[in-house]
Amino acid sequence: MEELRLVIVDDHPAILRGVAASLREFFPQASITSCATAEEAVSLDPEPQIALLDVHLADDSVPADNVRILCDIGCEVLLYTQETRRTLVSSCFRAGASGIVAKNDDLEYLVSAIRCVQAGEPYLTPDWAAALDDDQARIPNLTPRESDALRLYATGLPLKSVARRMGVGEQTAREYLLRARKKYTEVGRPADTRTDLYIRAVEDGRLPGPEPL
Structure with a gap:
């Protein structure tokens, strides 16, 4: 695989620092940057390959719109969130998200999800896959x-x-x-x-x- 360019889009500084530091242990050659909005992420040069996106940002932006903004530059979007509302998460997948990982999951799940998305495969647990399949027609x-x-x-x-x-x-x-x-x-x-x-x-x-x- 080519060298990974990852951006973490989150408005909590402690999370940004902690997640970035943890991921560098698993992806030592990766370029890992962070920002607080999707608009900031698309201005990065070079453009990121994968965005680790918090569903709820302090700018009150629409989650699905943020996914579209990132997908429009060819970025794969991995939701990193505590959100459990199926219709909201489903709207993000309809907008182009490639996977979802809960913030309280073990780090190994996040690492696996990033590697999966980097390889061009979606990342969904069986429970989320079933839930999203049920909700796709209801949005x-x-x-x-x-x-x-x-x-x-x-x-x-x-x-x-x-x-x-x-x-x-x-x-x-x-x-x-x-x-x-x-x-x-x-x-x-x-x-x-x-x-x-x-x-x-x-x-x-x-x-x-x-x-x-």
């Missing part, structure tokens, strides 16, 4: 504009403000929301109210969940 394929309208409206903005932020007419913004609701209904996850839309957006990683008390 609606929203267009970027439908997703934008859903996120803005679900956070409490009135429709007029949603339209203004999107740079469209109020009727167009309403149509985006109606399409999003219809797609959720079609997959058996109706979202008839603003609260329903907020719940679906959080479940699928389109919005961050509430901060713990």
Whole structure:
């Protein structure tokens, strides 16, 4: 295998330092860098081959969007997370993620996952594979504009403000929301109210969940 170029995308400095130091013991010739956002990762030169991506970042970015950003530069994405919501993780795989490892797993699992992805193979435990297979059909394929309208409206903005932020007419913004609701209904996850839309957006990683008390 060619020399590995790995980037760890995480906003916890202690995790960045600890994981990087541990991985250097197993990949002594690898180039291992770290950053706090997906946008920072794509600006690296040379571009990374594998990104170890935390699902939840402090910039409140959409997890699936971060996966797409990294995949667009030809990077393989390995989710490194404590996230257990199947629909959210499934949305990341639909966006192009190649595997997932829990942060509380032993280091050997992370090393195996990196080697697997480096060899061009996906990395999934049997439990995750079964769960994702069940959920793939339950995540609606929203267009970027439908997703934008859903996120803005679900956070409490009135429709007029949603339209203004999107740079469209109020009727167009309403149509985006109606399409999003219809797609959720079609997959058996109706979202008839603003609260329903907020719940679906959080479940699928389109919005961050509430901060713990």
